[in-house]
Amino acid sequence: MIRKENKVAKDKKKYDSQGREIIPLKQQEELPQQLNPIQLNELGAKTPRAFIKQRKGRGGGQFDYVEIGYVIDKLNRIFGPLGWDSESELVPELSTELFVTVKATLTIKDHKGSFIKKQAFGGVDRKFFKNKPHIPANYVDIADDAKSAEADAMKKAASKFGVAFDVFYPDVIRIKELVVKEESPAPFTCDRCKKLGKETTITEQQAKMTKDFFGFKLCDHCRMEAMKYKAEKEENKSSKTTEKMVQCKRCSKEISEAQAKYSKKMFKKPLCKECQKKEK
Ligand SMILES: [Zn+2]
Ligand SMILES: [Zn+2]
Structure with a gap:
């Protein structure tokens, strides 16, 4: 984003508790409109799985992509339908009879008229009628090819603003996640x-x-x-302590502590059942 010259001297800048610069209200009005947190959230949001499609890459392997409709919807929701514009042009020097290249320019405007542009190239293989030689006479629809190339370029330009960034740059997301993992302390x-x-x-x-x-x-x-x-x-x-064994005074047979206690009370000595009978 473009920022107009800050007139406040460096040493007079104020910062909040998180180290972000506090810009006085009056000065904020003079700055080009920055994206608000809701817009930034929407830009940084993970692309829902349902919108991610796959296609075979030129060199084999699968590639994730999103349809142009998803990108347009996202731009509309973040910047409003009047908040962005796109232009595209064919690039003859990068096109052949088999391939067409388009350059797209995506412009984001704020309510004060400040704008910022992102450009990107996109391209597609031209489509030919089935089983016909690949010569211009057998093009299926050159307008269709141009449209596909334009969509490709626009998606790339929009990804520079962060739209579906996770789909177009999965490696960056993977590395970012790894870095976060490394930085966060080991979990318990x-x-x-x-x-x-x-x-x-x-x-x-x-x-x-x-x-x-x-x-x-x-x-x-x-x-x-x-x-x-x-x-x-x-x-x-506890069961072991209750099962602590005591010997019978007469026959030396092992009896339980409870039995011994009873016997002591009745016969003044620990006796087994048999010896208790004899004692009577
Ligand atoms: Zn466990
Ligand atoms: Zn006994």
Whole structure:
């Protein structure tokens, strides 16, 4: 976007908390209209899968593309039908009997009359009647070829404004995503899942909470498993203590603690059932 000369001295500039320059209202009026956040959002939005089509490339392989109608609709929604214009011209020096090249100029205007242009070349193979020699006499429709070439050029020009950028420059998007991944801190993952060869992401809060309680960072599922395990262990421990064995004073047979307790109360010594009968 074009910007008129800023009359404010550099050291007098003001910035907001995020480091963006705060431009005084009066001065804002003098600047060419910048895109607002809604427009920028719309430009940067991911192209819906339904609008992405595929075609075979010249050198083989598949290429994603969008129809010209999608691009026009997007331009209308972002800039308004009166906010943009396009021109195109045939480029003879880049065209042959087999191929036609068009140069498109896309112009975006603001309400003050400031404008900015993006240009791009586009082209298509000319279409010939089936099973006929590829000579001009057998062109199916030269106007149709020109229209296709124009659409191709316009889409490329619009992509320079950011329209369907993700479709036309997938490599840039991939790299950008990788960079974001590298820059963001490593996510918190479940320690137990990791041991099982899975990677489960958990929140920082959950990681901290489970680490404090279990000594491991755990996901919801593994936290439940750990709870179960802990409960089972506790149960085993308590059942073991109740099953602590005591020997019968008379025959040395093992009896339970509860039995011993009862016997002590009744006979003043721990006795098995048989010996209790004999004691009577
Ligand atoms: Zn887990
Ligand atoms: Zn006994």
